[in-house]
Amino acid sequence: MVRFKVRQVSMSTTLIENNYGASHVRLIKVRRLQDRHDLKELSVGIQFEGEFESSYTTGDNRSILPADTIKNTVYALAKLYTIEQIEDFAQQLINHFLTDNSQVKRVRVEIAEYLWTRILFGGKQHPWSFTPAGPERRTTIVTGTRETVFIESGIENLQVVKTTGSGFEGYLHDPFTTLKETSDRILATAVKASWLYSDNEIPFSVYWHGIRQAILDTFVEHESRSMQFTLHAMAEAVLERYEDIAEIHLWVPNKDCRLVDLGLFGLENKNEVFAPAEEPFELIEARLRRETLD
Numbered sequence: 121m122v123r124f125k126v127r128q129v130s131m132s133t134t135l136i137e138n139n140y141g142a143s144h145v146r147l148i149k150v151r152r153l154q155d156r157h158d159l160k161e162l163s164v165g166i167q168f169e170g171e172f173e174s175s176y177t178t179g180d181n182r183s184i185l186p187a188d189t190i191k192n193t194v195y196a197l198a199k200l201y202t203i204e205q206i207e208d209f210a211q212q213l214i215n216h217f218l219t220d221n222s223q224v225k226r227v228r229v230e231i232a233e234y235l236w237t238r239i240l241f242g243g244k245q246h247p248w249s250f251t252p253a254g255p256e257r258r259t260t261i262v263t264g265t266r267e268t269v270f271i272e273s274g275i276e277n278l279q280v281v282k283t284t285g286s287g288f289e290g291y292l293h294d295p296f297t298t299l300k301e302t303s304d305r306i307l308a309t310a311v312k313a314s315w316l317y318s319d320n321e322i323p324f325s326v327y328w329h330g331i332r333q334a335i336l337d338t339f340v341e342h343e344s345r346s347m348q349f350t351l352h353a354m355a356e357a358v359l360e361r362y363e364d365i366a367e368i369h370l371w372v373p374n375k376d377c378r379l380v381d382l383g384l385f386g387l388e389n390k391n392e393v394f395a396p397a398e399e400p401f402e403l404i405e406a407r408l409r410r411e412t413l414d
């Protein structure tokens with residue numbers, strides 16, 4: 121039998137940063153009014169930063185509020201507040217946790233809202249029956265301390281496509297380039313956008329719908345030479361329209377739609393039949409910040 125000696129090694133470490141919380145707390149809130157019901161479906165994530173080192177280094181949990189308690193608090197505050205705007209609900213959660221927990225120094229709340237629309241019944245919107253509005257989600261990330269609050273809102277999976285008004289030419293070619301240049305192609309993407317507010321006392325829902333429309337208007341009207349060019353135009357349109365937006369961050373995957381070669385079948389394909397590809401795809405990203413003038 122071979123025996124191994126275990127050598128004890130003294131090691132010094134530093135806990136650089138830490139946070140903990142509850143993630144993906146799902147809830148549906150029904151607001152029951154006299155003539156209709158309103159429906160909200162949310163996924164909420166909450167992370168704490170603060171004085172929790174002893175829990176990591178010595179197993180002392182006296183400063184830890186359990187994730188189960190955090191989850192239950194989300195449900196309780198969903199009952200107490202109307203949740204008309206997810207940005208306001210995030211701030212209400214932050215205020216609650218900072219008020220009752222001196223060990224918590226910073227709270228980060230992420231909310232994704234799954235959108236529903238009323239079912240048409242007899243030519244009218246039904247007062248308490250709904251269908252999903254699509255894969256698009258409204259989002260917010262609110263980070264708060266006892267002194268400051270930063271609010272970032274956004275859109276995820278805003279799917280758009282246009283069948284003309286887009287080209288891609290004059291790009292770099294090397295021995296591995298097979299993509300053919302074109303002045304007329306399908307442009308398709310699923311926009312993800314987030315923007316930082318410079319003012320926390322604004323009608324967030326009004327701004328969200330307006331920013332969404334600015335992105336759509338630009339996508340429709342812009343003569344695209346590349347997805348990068350269109351991304352920049354969409355971001356500038358938002359900043360020009362809303363002075364209370366300090367910066368905007370956009371992610372736009374270029375959903376590839378390649379023209380199918382029908383020559384083998386004796387057919388001419390005049391920009392009519394395309395093969396969409398889910399993967400791989402080109403991912404384009406940029407952040408624009410408003411310039412401040414002294």
